[in-house]
Amino acid sequence: xxxxxxxxxxxxxxxxxxxxxxxxxxxxxxxxxxxxxxxxxxxxxxxxxxxxxxxxxxxxxxxxxxxxxxxxxxxxxxxxxxxxxxxxxxxxxxxxxxxxxxxxxxxxxxxxxxxxxxxxxxxxxxxxxxxxxxxxxxxxxxxxxxxxxxxxxxxxxxxxxxxxxxxxxxxxxxxxxxxxxxxxxxxxxxxxxxxxxxxx
Numbered sequence: 001x002x003x004x005x006x007x008x009x010x011x012x013x014x015x016x017x018x019x020x021x022x023x024x025x026x027x028x029x030x031x032x033x034x035x036x037x038x039x040x041x042x043x044x045x046x047x048x049x050x051x052x053x054x055x056x057x058x059x060x061x062x063x064x065x066x067x068x069x070x071x072x073x074x075x076x077x078x079x080x081x082x083x084x085x086x087x088x089x090x091x092x093x094x095x096x097x098x099x100x101x102x103x104x105x106x107x108x109x110x111x112x113x114x115x116x117x118x119x120x121x122x123x124x125x126x127x128x129x130x131x132x133x134x135x136x137x138x139x140x141x142x143x144x145x146x147x148x149x150x151x152x153x154x155x156x157x158x159x160x161x162x163x164x165x166x167x168x169x170x171x172x173x174x175x176x177x178x179x180x181x182x183x184x185x186x187x188x189x190x191x192x193x194x195x196x197x198x199x200x
Contacts, residue, residue: 002034004082006101007092008070010039010057012046017117021092023175024115029054036086038078040070058082067122067130069096079104088113091141094120094134098141106144114138114145119159135161142168 009015011022025035034054041048041059050057060072075097083089089105091098093116105112116138122130142148142165153171156162162169 001088002036002086003028003088003090004036004038004086005090005092006038006079006095006097008040008095008097009042010037010059013042017092020117020174023177025055026177027175036082038082040072042070066096066133067124067126069130069134071096075100076104083108083110087111090115091145092117093138093141094118095141096134096137099137102141102144112145114141114148116142116148116150116156116159116162119161139164 005021005025007017007021009018011018021037025037028035036056036058038058039060040062042062044061046059048059048061058078060074060078062070063073064071079101083104088111089101090113091101091105093114095101098114102112102114119138120131120134122128122134124130138161142161145165145168147170148162148165148168149170149172150156150159150162151171151173153169156166156169156171
């Protein structure tokens with residue numbers, strides 16, 4: 001399947017959101033999918049396009065920011081160029097641009113998945129307005145999405161956005177990559193924490 005993931009930020013930017021999306025993309029590629037990440041060029045030294053056989057990263061130059069939300073005038077044309085060649089569109093929330101992503105995806109008859117990682121709380125001079133705008137954008141994206149993924153049911157039940165769309169929500173914990181097990185290290189940890197309290 002060809003999957004387009006649209007996210008405001010992506011690696012090498014470091015945050016909980018970007019780490020989640022990077023791991024998700026790795027898992028999807030390992031499952032045999034072709035993944036394109038459409039994101040913003042948060043650092044001007046980054047290439048606008050990086051491609052490997054199964055993962056392509058397309059970065060758009062940022063024209064300005066609304067608080068933490070990057071705005072790129074290139075987004076509409078990039079979406080028109082990429083949406084047609086992908087089977088599934090994934091919009092990562094919170095995101096101001098999710099309004100445009102979800103609207104165009106539905107107009108073009110594409111399957112739309114919203115991954116809702118957190119509700120925005122923006123502080124500062126125009127924090128309330130930015131929080132309201134991004135929350136409204138997330139609400140609209142969830143309304144249009146065919147399905148919504150979040151991390152836990154408890155979070156969905158108490159989210160000011162997700163509580164209205166619980167019939168679409170599936171809680172899925174973040175992908176965990178398990179490294180090679182080292183039996184010596186496991187024995188050492190077990191000896192430190194004692195028997196039968198934890199599973200390692």
